[in-house]
Amino acid sequence: MKSEAGLYSRLRDRRIECHACARLCKIPEGSHGFCFVRQNIGGKLYLMNYGLVEAIQIDPIEKKPFNHFMPGTYVFGIGTSSCNWGCLFCQNHNISKEREVKGVYISPKRAVEMALENNTQSIAYTYNEPTIFIEYALDVARLAHENGLKNVWVTNGYMTKEAVQAMKGLIDAVVVDFKGSGETKFVNKYEAVVSNEPVKEAMLELKKVGIHLELTDLIIPGVGDSIEACNELTKWVADSLGPETPIQFTRFHPDYKMLNYPETPYETLKKHYDIARKNGLNYVYIGNVPGNPYGNTYCPNCGELVIERDGFYIRKWNLGEDLACKKCGREILIIGNRPKDFRYREITALF
Numbered sequence: 001m002k003s004e005a006g007l008y009s010r011l012r013d014r015r016i017e018c019h020a021c022a023r024l025c026k027i028p029e030g031s032h033g034f035c036f037v038r039q040n041i042g043g044k045l046y047l048m049n050y051g052l053v054e055a056i057q058i059d060p061i062e063k064k065p066f067n068h069f070m071p072g073t074y075v076f077g078i079g080t081s082s083c084n085w086g087c088l089f090c091q092n093h094n095i096s097k098e099r100e101v102k103g104v105y106i107s108p109k110r111a112v113e114m115a116l117e118n119n120t121q122s123i124a125y126t127y128n129e130p131t132i133f134i135e136y137a138l139d140v141a142r143l144a145h146e147n148g149l150k151n152v153w154v155t156n157g158y159m160t161k162e163a164v165q166a167m168k169g170l171i172d173a174v175v176v177d178f179k180g181s182g183e184t185k186f187v188n189k190y191e192a193v194v195s196n197e198p199v200k201e202a203m204l205e206l207k208k209v210g211i212h213l214e215l216t217d218l219i220i221p222g223v224g225d226s227i228e229a230c231n232e233l234t235k236w237v238a239d240s241l242g243p244e245t246p247i248q249f250t251r252f253h254p255d256y257k258m259l260n261y262p263e264t265p266y267e268t269l270k271k272h273y274d275i276a277r278k279n280g281l282n283y284v285y286i287g288n289v290p291g292n293p294y295g296n297t298y299c300p301n302c303g304e305l306v307i308e309r310d311g312f313y314i315r316k317w318n319l320g321e322d323l324a325c326k327k328c329g330r331e332i333l334i335i336g337n338r339p340k341d342f343r344y345r346e347i348t349a350l351f
Contacts, residue, residue: 007160037133047135051108054104075124121149250288
């Protein structure tokens with residue numbers, strides 16, 4: 001289903017410049033942008049897969065992964081097809097590399113109904129890059145807010161300031177997925193991206209408009225595990241976004257065109273963790289490593305364990321009603337209501 005897009009401008013010779021993502025594709029009439037789903041038809045830009053959903057799933061919000069936004073709750077995730085990046089290691093390549101407009105049509109109203117029917121507390125725009133289907137996502141988000149649901153955005157962060165402004169007031173939280181700490185030579189070769197500078201600019205804009213922000217950094221052995229890049233990134237995050245910004249270093253698992261690469265050694269992830277802590281970040285995690293102690297949340301002041309996790313599930317909650325450390329009284333960054341039900345579940349996700 002096609003619908004006219006909102007983020008674009010007209011150029012000479014009936015060309016269009018798309019303003020959704022930082023590629024700013026200049027699209028001749030009859031052609032499409034890098035993502036394939038935003039197309040110039042008759043001098044107007046259309047989203048060709050409006051409402052055509054290719055992935056739906058209910059998950060703990062910690063799987064997105066958010067550790068500080070509505071912890072212990074469940075999220076209804078939806079995604080469409082294609083992407084604005086060209087990652088050679090994509091775990092969702094079956095939909096992100098799609099070059100055909102397809103999917104099951106789910107109207108914004110029906111998407112919200114499904115989230116409510118399944119007793120979730122939020123909707124995630126995820127699995128492929130939501131910025132390329134931003135018009136549909138924001139239509140869903142608007143109805144979600146009207147029905148008491150929160151909205152979260154799982155993104156590579158390669159978006160324009162105009163896209164962030166469109167999200168203002170509709171998207172409650174964003175997790176930006178860095179890869180290889182955003183090192184230029186890595187993103188050039190393995191992501192088909194010139195630079196990660198637009199991602200930093202978008203994160204500054206997200207913070208400016210008051211959207212809760214968390215980061216992940218996928219560490220790939222041998223090609224995307226630079227200690228220097230991690231040092232540079234985490235210093236920038238601490239200085240520009242603030243020391244309370246959560247960051248998670250995640251283990252790489254071989255996929256798509258990088259099946260010959262090994263999983264990230266735990267020792268490598270721990271080195272990145274230590275650098276982030278040394279550079280002043282208060283909430284640092286190691287992800288995709290079940291059972292490791294750095295999947296938990298610790299008080300930045302006294303080191304007390306305040307949220308104990310087992311994979312994506314909360315095992316123990318050690319915060320007071322005021323969301324402060326019970327030992328020293330330091331306020332802990334938690335956005336959203338305190339979870340009411342902490343019945344422990346066995347991990348069902350595959351790592």
